Amino acid sequence: MTAGKPIKCIAAVAYEAGKPLTVEEITVDPPKAHEVRVKIDYTAVCHTDAYTLSGVDPEGAFPAILGHEGAGIVESVGESVTNVKPGDHVIALYTAECQKCKFCTSNKTNLCSSVRATQGKGVMPDGTSRFHNAKGEDLLHFMGCSTFSRYTVLADVSVVAIDPKAPLEKVCLLGCGVTTGYGAAVKTANVQKGDTVAVFGAGTVGLSVVQGAKVRGCSKIIVVDINDDKKTWASEFGATDFINPMKDLKKGETIVDKLVEITDGGLDFTFDCTGNVNVMRDALEACHKGWGQSIIIGVAAAGKEISTRPFQLVTGRVWKGSAFGGIKGRSEMNGLISDYFDGKLKVDEFITHRRGFTEINDAFEDLHHGDCLRTVLDLSK
Ligand code: NAD
Ligand code: DAO
Ligand code: ZN
Numbered sequence: 156m157t158a159g160k161p162i163k164c165i166a167a168v169a170y171e172a173g174k175p176l177t178v179e180e181i182t183v184d185p186p187k188a189h190e191v192r193v194k195i196d197y198t199a200v201c202h203t204d205a206y207t208l209s210g211v212d213p214e215g216a217f218p219a220i221l222g223h224e225g226a227g228i229v230e231s232v233g234e235s236v237t238n239v240k241p242g243d244h245v246i247a248l249y250t251a252e253c254q255k256c257k258f259c260t261s262n263k264t265n266l267c268s269s270v271r272a273t274q275g276k277g278v279m280p281d282g283t284s285r286f287h288n289a290k291g292e293d294l295l296h297f298m299g300c301s302t303f304s305r306y307t308v309l310a311d312v313s314v315v316a317i318d319p320k321a322p323l324e325k326v327c328l329l330g331c332g333v334t335t336g337y338g339a340a341v342k343t344a345n346v347q348k349g350d351t352v353a354v355f356g357a358g359t360v361g362l363s364v365v366q367g368a369k370v371r372g373c374s375k376i377i378v379v380d381i382n383d384d385k386k387t388w389a390s391e392f393g394a395t396d397f398i399n400p401m402k403d404l405k406k407g408e409t410i411v412d413k414l415v416e417i418t419d420g421g422l423d424f425t426f427d428c429t430g431n432v433n434v435m436r437d438a439l440e441a442c443h444k445g446w447g448q449s450i451i452i453g454v455a456a457a458g459k460e461i462s463t464r465p466f467q468l469v470t471g472r473v474w475k476g477s478a479f480g481g482i483k484g485r486s487e488m489n490g491l492i493s494d495y496f497d498g499k500l501k502v503d504e505f506i507t508h509r510r511g512f513t514e515i516n517d518a519f520e521d522l523h524h525g526d527c528l529r530t531v532l533d534l535s536k
Contacts, residue, residue: 158231158241159185162192165534166286166304167515168294170218172210175516176303181220181294183306184285186233191309192285193245197327198225198302199506199529200518202358202430203454207297208519213457216277219295220286223249225302226317226327227534236311238485243316244323246330248484249274249298251312265483270310274299280310300330303515305534315488321495324509325502328359328529329491331479333502336363337491338480339426339452341371348372350423353414354394355438357385359505359528360452361428362392366501368424369393375418379410384525392501414441425449432459439463445471452477505529511536 162183167176186192201224207215229243239245253259253269273280277295285308286294286301299313317326336359340346352368354361357380368376369392377396378389386397396417400410415421421443427435430453439449440463449472451461461474468474482491494500508521508530518530 162306164305166220168218169208169221178513182287186308188234189311190233191236191239191311191314192230193227193307194230195225195227195302195307195534197324197531198222199328199531201331205519205522216295219277219297220301220304221297222303223298223300224327224331226323238311239314239316244319245314245316247300247302247309248313248315249300250479250484252483252485253312265481269312270299315485318492321492328502328505332359333363334482335480336360337367338482339450339477340364340367342481343477344424344450346371346373346424349374351375351418353377353422353425353441355379355434356428357389362388364426365392365394370499382525411437411440421447423447427451427453429453430455432461435461436463439472439474440467442472448473450475450477506531
């Protein structure tokens with residue numbers, strides 16, 4: 156019986172920017188009111204973890220326990236928690252859903268303000284941490300999730316119970332990349348049968364946009380990526396065309412020229428899944444005059460800005476953004492799990508690497524290789 160007591164467990168601690176994570180034993184305090192302690196079974200590594208660890212994230216603070224794409228089982232709950240109970244299978248949500256704040260009740264956005272301020276500071280809503288190292292020092296939380304620990308504590312608004320039949324070693328990916336891309340296509344953009352779509356960047360996010368566009372019956376799904384190795388994956392996930400702008404353009408031709416030419420004036424929808432601000436501009440300008448919409452999903456490096464001629468917007472192109480695919484984690488996650496069971500949503504196909512948790516630093520290395528979409532770590536190993 157561990158409820159109400161501190162738990163000692165393995166975690167990967169980010170002590171310093173640019174340094175490998177330290178795998179060590181930490182202490183995880185019991186959950187306070189409106190908090191949930193979860194035994195994390197599986198977590199993947201995403202670019203945002205690497206971005207923060209690299210030190211270029213101006214909001215990155217150390218020492219911290221990173222990780223935000225994870226799933227596990229509720230070990231215990233604090234007072235007043237009503238949405239989950241011990242034994243529930245859950246996914247951690249970096250985009251909370253309190254169902255009460257101005258954002259949640261607006262029906263216009265999946266952003267939620269309930270834990271925003273403290274989550275950004277790396278602490279729980281009461282301003283303190285539940286993680287301590289062997290020296291008794293506090294360790295910061297990350298994105299309200301901290302899935303790089305066998306046990307973590309989440310705000311109750313940052314956790315969703317899922318169908319226990321869903322395999323946690325796979326659906327942990329619904330905690331970020333897959334949901335982000337799929338949701339951006341079917342929810343933020345709400346692409347329809349017959350629409351033409353271009354997706355810039357064929358990582359997990361971009362390929363998941365592709366699968367959303369395919370499910371909706373889009374007529375053309377063009378993937379643009381500078382890495383030719385992505386061509387096979389693009390076609391497996393549903394792309395109709397693949398363009399490598401480094402190799403497939405005529406002399407003097409731009410990617411925008413090419414896309415506009417092959418789509419009779421431009422795309423109905425484009426998606427940036429690269430985080431490169433120049434690509435974001437191309438994606439906007441490749442949209443059809445009068446109605447084309449470009450959705451920014453990629454997270455640009457600190458300080459970067461986007462630009463275009465205002466005339467692009469005056470003439471009807473629309474620039475939008477999407478966080479976590481516009482998906483409300485607590486109310487909509489089980490719909491995605493159903494889509495997964497029904498074969499409409501691919502998840503397993505994104506898992507290119509599996510490792511034991513102690514190999515977490517190798518999983519960060521995997522991210523730099525073109526053959527890796529996601530590495531899933533098993534926290535029992
Ligand atoms: P990834 O690195 O696996 O994929 C990026 C792809 O873009 C790669 O295939 C790469 O070859 C390609 N690329 C790079 N530069 C390019 C260029 N100039 N032109 C065309 N293609 C180019 O990353 P991912 O996990 O798929 O994530 C994609 C982006 O989405 C990242 O910026 C990530 O931080 C962001 N993201 C955003 C959200 C959100 O909620 N908005 C959530 C998760 C991830
Ligand atoms: O509500 O102000 C806010 C911030 C919401 C956070 C949205 C994050 C979107 C990008 C995250 C990157 C990938 C994990
Ligand atoms: Zn809210």
